[in-house]
Amino acid sequence: MPEGPQIIILKEQLEQYVGQEILEAKGTVKNIPVQNLKNQILTEIKTYGKVLLLCFPTFTIRIHLMLFGKYAINQELNRELRLGFTFETGEVNFYACDCRLISEHLNQVYDWSTDVMHPSFNQVKVLEKFYCHPERLICDALLDQKILAGVGNGIKNEVLFRTHIHPASLMGQVPEAALKNLIRTCVTFSKEYLSWKQEGTEKENWQVYQQRVCLRDQVPLRKEKIGKPVRSCYFCEKCQVLYSSCVF
Template identity: 45%
Template structure:
């Protein structure tokens, strides 16, 4: 599943179409009436975590890449795209993604302060949200898009390893200083992820995700599905403390 930094890269790649008029559009599963897109001008592209937002004057199209979503810019595959947008000088195609029409103002739909890579990110608000959920585990906290929008399983694993926190730690039991460290690492690593993804070196820098051995203690990592979502966690029982 593309994480927040990858969606920011998508936003950068499609900026050429800002201000362009859609001359034709199609959706291969009927979840979106693409007639409303024809002759509409894109006024902006935005992101909120893993959500890619194509903004038109009176509505927005939300695209969520889910687990296997992909896109093509000025090219296409043989497989019909979930969403096709044709412009006078190019095209956008999105595959295996979830589409949603948003007619409300985006400020009423999204909490921009929850986006880990946004200038509006609010650490205090994230801490309060975590405190409001009894027995919340660290692995679930980081994957909760209402708290850490944009964080996915790669970022979760790398952040917990960096901050030396066991994924099944109860957040309420983690010392406040350590919680702030986890949040700081989440922000820092998200931006490192962005640069490494651009360079094509992301996997080279992984310390925990899909690794077999702890680089600190040189003992086997535990590979276990943890939390409510049962997503894979890779962790060291020696250096990642379970609170």
């Protein structure tokens, strides 16, 4: 399910429980001593990229929905419960997700300046990280959570299309102006994506991802497995420029 904007929605849905005590915690999660969570007060909810961070006074629970993760609020799904909390006014249940405990201070764990949904996002920091990997493909760099947190395969394809950059372009070959535009578009697109999600108009706004025809050229879009590790890239050969000395 989850790219950055969808995690923001999850955070918003859970905000109602901030300040409340965990009356009951259950689930088959193995990394976390579930019994010890009882009576803990949820003090804050944060997100970092695709990760949800439930903050308690002395520790944080990190939840990543991965590829198949599900959650349910005031409802139970018919599958193995990984981690579930009952608060004073309701419950939340997580399934098929990765859960772990963080005891360090979050500022030591996460660099907020490269999270596309974070207020302290800093374009210059991301550009610096981009320049550390001139030999990588642009489609790989966009998915690297250490470089740009919160961007998933959908956002990746959309921002490359919108900025006219071919996914197989080499980082070091893309002009600085194009890179800056790309980074800016990651943020603006993610925010648009969030509002489309909230309005329920998300589907109409995909321009390349899982689409068939380029809306600019009316040419069939290409779908190729590109990168390391390989991921699906949707692109238009006609209007997305390949910046590369290699032949694709």
